[in-house]
Amino acid sequence: MTDEYVPVIAEITDNRMETPPGDRSIRTLRVQKDGHAPFAHKSGQCAMLSSFGKGESMISIACPPNGEYLEFSILLQGAVTTSLQYLEKGEKIALRGPHGNNFPVDEWKGKRILVTGGGIGIAPLRSVYGYVLQHREQFAGLDIFYGARSSADLVYKREFDEIMKSGKASVHLSIDRAEPGWNHFVGFVAANLSRVAPSPQNAIAVTCGPPIHIKVTLEKLKALGFADEQIYTTLERKMKCGFGKCGRCNIGNIYTCTKGPVFSYAQIKKMMPEGMPDR
Amino acid sequence: MSVIRITADTMEQALREMGDVRVLVPSGAGRKGTYVELGPDKKLPRECGDHTKPSSPPKGIVFPNNERLLSYSLGVKGEISVKGADHSQKMTILYGTPPCDTASFRALDAALLKDIPEPGYARKRDNFGVVGMACGRQGRWCLCTSVGLSPRSTEGADIMVFPDGGDILVQRLTGKLDRLWKILEAGAKTVSDHELSSVAHKYDFKVENFAFTAEKLAGALEKGFESPYWKEFSERCVSCGICTFLCPTCHCFDIIDVPADELSGRRVRTWDTCQFPEFTGETSAHNPRKEKSTRQRQRVLHKFLYHYQNHGHMMCTGCGRCIRYCPVDINIAEGVMKLGGVK
Amino acid sequence: MRDYRAETSALRQLCAGLLEKGTVDVVVAWTEGEDFPRVREMAIWKDRADLVQTITWSPFCTTSTVTYLKKNKAALAGKKIAVVVKDCDFQALNVLLQEYFVKRENMVIIGARCDGLAEADMFPRPQGPDTAMTSDAEGVHLGNESRRWEDFGFTCCLTCSYDHMKPDHTVGEYGRKKSKTEWKHLSRILAQGPEERREHYSAIFEACIRCYACREVCPVCACVECAIDPGERAITPRTPPADKANAPSWASRERHISENAVYLTTRAMHMAGRCVRCGWCERACPVGLPLMDILDLTNDAVGRIYGYETGKDPSAAPFLVSYAESDPDDKGAHQ
Numbered sequence: 001m002t003d004e005y006v007p008v009i010a011e012i013t014d015n016r017m018e019t020p021p022g023d024r025s026i027r028t029l030r031v032q033k034d035g036h037a038p039f040a041h042k043s044g045q046c047a048m049l050s051s052f053g054k055g056e057s058m059i060s061i062a063c064p065p066n067g068e069y070l071e072f073s074i075l076l077q078g079a080v081t082t083s084l085q086y087l088e089k090g091e092k093i094a095l096r097g098p099h100g101n102n103f104p105v106d107e108w109k110g111k112r113i114l115v116t117g118g119g120i121g122i123a124p125l126r127s128v129y130g131y132v133l134q135h136r137e138q139f140a141g142l143d144i145f146y147g148a149r150s151s152a153d154l155v156y157k158r159e160f161d162e163i164m165k166s167g168k169a170s171v172h173l174s175i176d177r178a179e180p181g182w183n184h185f186v187g188f189v190a191a192n193l194s195r196v197a198p199s200p201q202n203a204i205a206v207t208c209g210p211p212i213h214i215k216v217t218l219e220k221l222k223a224l225g226f227a228d229e230q231i232y233t234t235l236e237r238k239m240k241c242g243f244g245k246c247g248r249c250n251i252g253n254i255y256t257c258t259k260g261p262v263f264s265y266a267q268i269k270k271m272m273p274e275g276m277p278d279r
Numbered sequence: 280m281s282v283i284r285i286t287a288d289t290m291e292q293a294l295r296e297m298g299d300v301r302v303l304v305p306s307g308a309g310r311k312g313t314y315v316e317l318g319p320d321k322k323l324p325r326e327c328g329d330h331t332k333p334s335s336p337p338k339g340i341v342f343p344n345n346e347r348l349l350s351y352s353l354g355v356k357g358e359i360s361v362k363g364a365d366h367s368q369k370m371t372i373l374y375g376t377p378p379c380d381t382a383s384f385r386a387l388d389a390a391l392l393k394d395i396p397e398p399g400y401a402r403k404r405d406n407f408g409v410v411g412m413a414c415g416r417q418g419r420w421c422l423c424t425s426v427g428l429s430p431r432s433t434e435g436a437d438i439m440v441f442p443d444g445g446d447i448l449v450q451r452l453t454g455k456l457d458r459l460w461k462i463l464e465a466g467a468k469t470v471s472d473h474e475l476s477s478v479a480h481k482y483d484f485k486v487e488n489f490a491f492t493a494e495k496l497a498g499a500l501e502k503g504f505e506s507p508y509w510k511e512f513s514e515r516c517v518s519c520g521i522c523t524f525l526c527p528t529c530h531c532f533d534i535i536d537v538p539a540d541e542l543s544g545r546r547v548r549t550w551d552t553c554q555f556p557e558f559t560g561e562t563s564a565h566n567p568r569k570e571k572s573t574r575q576r577q578r579v580l581h582k583f584l585y586h587y588q589n590h591g592h593m594m595c596t597g598c599g600r601c602i603r604y605c606p607v608d609i610n611i612a613e614g615v616m617k618l619g620g621v622k
Numbered sequence: 623m624r625d626y627r628a629e630t631s632a633l634r635q636l637c638a639g640l641l642e643k644g645t646v647d648v649v650v651a652w653t654e655g656e657d658f659p660r661v662r663e664m665a666i667w668k669d670r671a672d673l674v675q676t677i678t679w680s681p682f683c684t685t686s687t688v689t690y691l692k693k694n695k696a697a698l699a700g701k702k703i704a705v706v707v708k709d710c711d712f713q714a715l716n717v718l719l720q721e722y723f724v725k726r727e728n729m730v731i732i733g734a735r736c737d738g739l740a741e742a743d744m745f746p747r748p749q750g751p752d753t754a755m756t757s758d759a760e761g762v763h764l765g766n767e768s769r770r771w772e773d774f775g776f777t778c779c780l781t782c783s784y785d786h787m788k789p790d791h792t793v794g795e796y797g798r799k800k801s802k803t804e805w806k807h808l809s810r811i812l813a814q815g816p817e818e819r820r821e822h823y824s825a826i827f828e829a830c831i832r833c834y835a836c837r838e839v840c841p842v843c844a845c846v847e848c849a850i851d852p853g854e855r856a857i858t859p860r861t862p863p864a865d866k867a868n869a870p871s872w873a874s875r876e877r878h879i880s881e882n883a884v885y886l887t888t889r890a891m892h893m894a895g896r897c898v899r900c901g902w903c904e905r906a907c908p909v910g911l912p913l914m915d916i917l918d919l920t921n922d923a924v925g926r927i928y929g930y931e932t933g934k935d936p937s938a939a940p941f942l943v944s945y946a947e948s949d950p951d952d953k954g955a956h957q
C-alpha cells in the first residue's frame with residue numbers, strides 16, 4: 001500500500017524568474033524525475049510541494065500533461081514558498097500528487113475556450129490553455145484575458161508574445177494602473193472582459209485568481225449571457241493532507257482537495273453558501 | 280451461535296490469556312480518566328455508563344495526538360532522503376466502552392477510510408477491535424437516542440457485551456475478534472434471541488435530556504446556513520477547541536514539520552480543530568472562517584449534516600462531552616434544536 | 623447566610639437602571655443558562671434590556687466576564703460598558719488597565735463580593751430555576767443539597783485572599799473570612815526532591831493535549847499574537863513574505879512533552895505579575911492538569927521574592943516592566 005504522506009523525490013531542471021525579486025516575486029519551477037514528469041496529471045490538478053523543516057504547500061500544476069515535466073509557478077508568500085523559490089537547477093524537490101479533480105477539457109472539444117486569469121490565477125489556467133494550444137484544431141477558438149497589478153507583475157510574458165504572434169489565440173492583457181509604454185488595456189481583467197464582450201455561444205469560460213477577481217468575473221460572465229454550466233473556476237482553501245481526510249478544506253460536505261478545486265458555477269450554486277467566491 | 284452467556288470472570292480470564300494482545304479499558308471518570316492496560320493492577324470493568332466515562336474519548340488509541348508520518352534527511356547539495364513511518368501498532372482490544380464511544384469508530388472509519396484511507400489510522404485500525412458494552416446509566420448531557428443510537432446500540436462493536444448480574448451476554452458481530460470469540464465460545468451456553476432481548480431490554484431506558492431526532496432536523500440545518508442565530512450561538516465561545524478535542528468523532532488534523540537540526544527532522548500528524556481561528560487561515564491572510572460564528576457553524580453542521588450527507592449516519596454519537604466540558608456552557612443540542620425549530 | 627436570589631435581584635435592578643438612564647450602552651454579566659445553575663456570560667445591549675431579568679450572581683459564576691471583554695474587544699470598543707466582576711476578575715481587570723488593554727473611563731465596574739466558586743455538576747440536576755441558592759462559611763446550598771467549599775477542589779478559591787476590591791458598585795457582603803492561607807499544593811511540591819518534582823511536572827507536560835483552553839479562558843492572556851504559538855500569527859494581506867517566512871517558532875504545535883513543557887512554562891513566565899489566581903485555567907482543562915502547580919511557582923516568586931501584589935493597583939507599572947532598587951539580584955533570587 002502506497003503511503004499517501006510519503007512524497008516522491010524529483011529534480012529541479014529549471015527555475016526561471018517571471019517577475020522581479022521582491023515581495024511579489026513569482027518564479028516557475030520545472031520538475032522532472034529521470035527526464036520525465038514525476039507523475040501523470042490532468043489540467044487543473046495540483047501537487048503538494050515540500051520544504052522539509054517548514055512544511056508543504058498545495059500548488060497548481062501550471063502546465064498541461066506532456067509526460068516530460070511538471071511546472072509550478074510559485075508566488076512568494078511565506079516560509080515554504082520562499083524556500084521553494086530558492087531551489088536551484090539540479091537540486092532535489094519532494095512532492096506528492098496529483099491532487100484534486102480536473103478541468104474536463106476533453107468534454108470541451110469543439111467549443112470556444114475563454115480563459116480569464118487575475119494575478120497568479122493564470123498559473124492553473126495555463127494547464128487549460130496549454131492543453132487547448134496542444135490540440136488547437138480540436139477547439140473552435142481560444143481567448144485569453146490576463147491581467148496583473150503592473151507590467152512587472154505579469155508572468156509568462158514571452159509565451160504570450162509568441163501565442164499572439166502565432167495567431168492561435170487572441171490574448172487580451174491588462175494592468176491595473178497606467179504605465180508609460182503600456183499599449184494594452186488599463187483596468188481590471190473583468191472590465192477588459194466586459195469591453196471585449198466575447199460571445200457565450202458554444203463557449204466555456206474558465207476563470208482563476210484572487211477571490212475578488214473570481215467574484216467580479218462571474219458577475220460579468222453572467223451579464224454577457226454565459227449559463228452557469230458554461231462557467232468554471234477553482235475554489236481554493238487551505239490544504240494539508242490533500243486526500244480528503246484532515247477536515248480543513250471543506251465547503252459543506254465537499255472536500256475541495258479531492259472533489260475540487262475545479263467546480264462549475266452550476267455546482268457552486270448548489271454547494272453551501274460559504275463556497276461563493278469572496279465570502 | 281452468535282450470542283453466549285458467560286461470567287464476567289471468564290471474560291477477564293480469556294482476555295488476560297491472550298498474551299500478545301494489549302487490552303485497554305476505560306479507567307476513571309471525568310477529567311482524570313484515561314484508558315489503561317488490563318493488568319495485575321487493573322481489573323476488567325463490570326459495567327459502564329456516563330458515570331464511568333473518561334473526559335478523553337477512545338479515538339486516541341488508533342488516532343493518536345502525535346503520529347510520525349515520515350523522517351527526512353537533507354544533503355548539503357540539496358539531496359533529499361525520506362523514510363515513511365511504519366504506522367503499525369500491537370494488536371489492541373478496547374473493552375467496555377458505552378455505545379456513544381463504541382459507535383465513534385463507525386464514524387471515524389467512514390471519515391478516515393473511505394476512498395483514499397488515511398495511512399496512520401488505517402494501519403492501526405486493522406489491528407484494533409472493540410468490545411462494546413451496553414450503557415447502564417445516562418448522564419445529564421447524553422443524547423445518544425437523538426442521533427440514531429441507544430444505550431444498547433452495537434454500532435462500531437466487533438463484540439457486544441450486556442452485563443446481567445455477575446454474568447455477561449456476549450454477542451459476536453464481526454469476525455475481527457474471532458480469536459477471542461473462539462476462547463469464549465468453548466463450553467459456553469448459547470443464548471436464545473428471547474433471552475438476549477430480555478436482558479438487553481434493561482438497557483432500553485429513555486435518554487431524553489434533549490428531545491429531538493437529528494435526522495429529522497438535517498433539512499432545517501441546511502436551510503439555516505445563513506441564519507443570524509450562529510452569531511448568538513457562538514457569542515461567548517472562546518475558541519478553545521475543547522469541544523472538538525474531547526469529541527469521540529472529531530478527527531481534523533494538522534501536519535507539522537519538526538526539524539531536529541538544519542538537515543534532518545520529522546513530519547508529524549497532530550490533532551487540530553476547526554475552532555482555532557487559523558484553521559482555515561491561508562498564508563495570503565485570506566481566511567474564509569475568520570468569524571467564530573462561522574467556525575461554530577462548521578462544527579455543528581459537520582456533526583449533524585455534512586457527515587450524514589456523505590455517509591448516512593450522524594457523526595455525533597451523543598456522548599455529551601462537548602456540552603459538559605465547554606468552559607462557557609455552549610450546548611450543541613440546544614443549537615441544533617433552536618435551528619431545527621424544536622422546543 | 624448569603625442569599626444569592628436577593629443579591630441577584632439587587633444586581634438586576636442596578637443593571638436595569640444603568641441601561642435605562644443611558645449611563646452605559648451595554649452590560650456584561652452572567653446570565654442564567656438552560657441548565658440551572660450553570661451560567662453564561664452575555665453582553666446585554668440597550669435594545670434587549672429585557673434580558674437584564676436573566677442576569678444572575680452566585681458561586682456558580684465560574685467563568686470570567688473579563689475574558690468576555692478580552693474576546694469581544696472590537697464589538698465593545700468605544701462603548702460605555704458596565705461589567706459585573708467577582709474579586710479575582712476585578713484584579714484581572716486591574717492588570718488589563720495597567721497594560722492599557724482596556725480603558726477605565728466609559729467603564730462601570732460592579733463588584734460582586736465572592737466567597738468562592740462551586741461546581742454546578744456536583745449538584746444533582748435538573749433543579750428548578752427558582753431553587754434557593756445560598757452559602758455560608760461552610761459551603762454552598764442549592765435547595766436541599768449542600769456541598770462544602772473544599773468538596774469542589776478549586777485550588778484558587780480555597781486559598782483566595784481577595785477582599786478589598788474597590789469597584790463603582792458592590793453586590794453582596796462577604797460571608798467567609800478570606801485570608802492568606804498556605805498554598806499546600808505548592809509547599810508539597812517544593813518539599814519534594816528534584817527527581818520527584820521532575821516526575822510530577824513531566825506527567826503534567828506529557829498529558830497536555832495543547833488545546834490552549836488555559837490560554838483562551840484566561841482573563842489576562844490577551845495578546846493578539848501569542849508569542850509561543852507558531853500557529854497564531856497576526857498577518858494581513860500586507861505582511862511581507864519575509865516576515866511570514868522568518869517568524870520564530872519557540873514551541874511547535876507538535877504535541878510532544880518537550881513542546882508542551884515549553885508552552886506551559888513559558889505561559890507561566892509570561893504571567894508573572896499578571897496571573898490573578900482566578901483558577902479558571904485549571905477548572906477548564908479538559909484533561910484535569912493541575913495547572914496551578916505550575917502557575918503558582920511564578921505567583922509565589924512574584925509575591926515572596928519581589929513583594930509585588932498582582933492586580934492590586936491599576937495605575938501601577940506592570941511587574942515585568944518595572945524595576946526597583948530593592949529587587950534581589952540573581953544571587954538572591956534562587957530561594
